[in-house]
Amino acid sequence: xxxxxxxxxxxxxxxxxxxxxxxxxxxxxxxxxxxxxxxxxxxxxxxxxxxxxxxxxxxxxxxxxxxxxxxxxxxxxxxxxxxxxxxxxxxxxxxxxxxxxxxxxxxxxxxxxxxxxxx
Amino acid sequence: xxxxxxxxxxxxxxxxxxxxxxxxxxxxxxxxxxxxxxxxxxxxxxxxxxxxxxxxxxxxxxxxxxxxxxxxxxxxxxxxxxxxxxxxxxxxxxxxxxxxxxxxxxxxxxxxxx
Numbered sequence: 001x002x003x004x005x006x007x008x009x010x011x012x013x014x015x016x017x018x019x020x021x022x023x024x025x026x027x028x029x030x031x032x033x034x035x036x037x038x039x040x041x042x043x044x045x046x047x048x049x050x051x052x053x054x055x056x057x058x059x060x061x062x063x064x065x066x067x068x069x070x071x072x073x074x075x076x077x078x079x080x081x082x083x084x085x086x087x088x089x090x091x092x093x094x095x096x097x098x099x100x101x102x103x104x105x106x107x108x109x110x111x112x113x114x115x116x117x118x119x
Numbered sequence: 120x121x122x123x124x125x126x127x128x129x130x131x132x133x134x135x136x137x138x139x140x141x142x143x144x145x146x147x148x149x150x151x152x153x154x155x156x157x158x159x160x161x162x163x164x165x166x167x168x169x170x171x172x173x174x175x176x177x178x179x180x181x182x183x184x185x186x187x188x189x190x191x192x193x194x195x196x197x198x199x200x201x202x203x204x205x206x207x208x209x210x211x212x213x214x215x216x217x218x219x220x221x222x223x224x225x226x227x228x229x230x231x232x233x
Contacts, residue, residue: 033219045224091161097219107222109161
């Protein structure tokens with residue numbers, strides 16, 4: 001079974017600085033999708049960025065970018081020019097593309113990293 | 120389209136009571152998912168529907184849990200004979216197709232069993 005590990009329970013960054021959140025995963029599949037979701041306090045989870053495993057190019061969405069290292073099974077999120085509104089829980093998630101064990105519906109999440117942004 | 124809606128936002132119930140939650144997905148989305156999130160944890164998959172068919176259930180979904188999606192539109196999640204361990208945030212999400220572009224989540228229903 002696939003697993004997702006986020007080893008940093010909490011992180012802090014100064015406003016306007018850059019921060020990197022770590023994520024590693026375990027899978028025997030070669031084709032899959034990876035996501036970063038943001039969950040602000042008492043608010044709904046929002047998709048931040050998505051990466052397709054068969055694409056070597058790292059995904060970028062404005063101030064958010066990823067460092068996808070397929071061989072190392074690593075998928076880190078970099079937030080540049082951090083803003084106060086970036087403060088939230090960030091979840092890394094894995095999604096199989098195959099009908100592996102019947103888990104076509106299963107988006108597998110890590111435990112999350114709580115990001116604080118200091119003014 | 121206002122996104123994925125969940126009702127109620129909060130529910131406090133006594134142990135042993137039954138509760139039912141509702142989820143209205145984005146209308147164009149054919150897949151609907153239920154997740155449970157406890158404090159300090161990431162969301163855990165419970166079950167999902169493709170249109171009205173329930174295609175997968177996690178082993179977390181005990182016999183006390185049942186989910187339906189009549190006519191492939193809204194979905195309900197019922198918990199019978201609630202236990203204190205059922206206290207959690209219940210998240211609903213929907214996607215178009217297989218969700219390879221991500222899921223859209225609702226704000227969740229926070230259940231407290233006292």
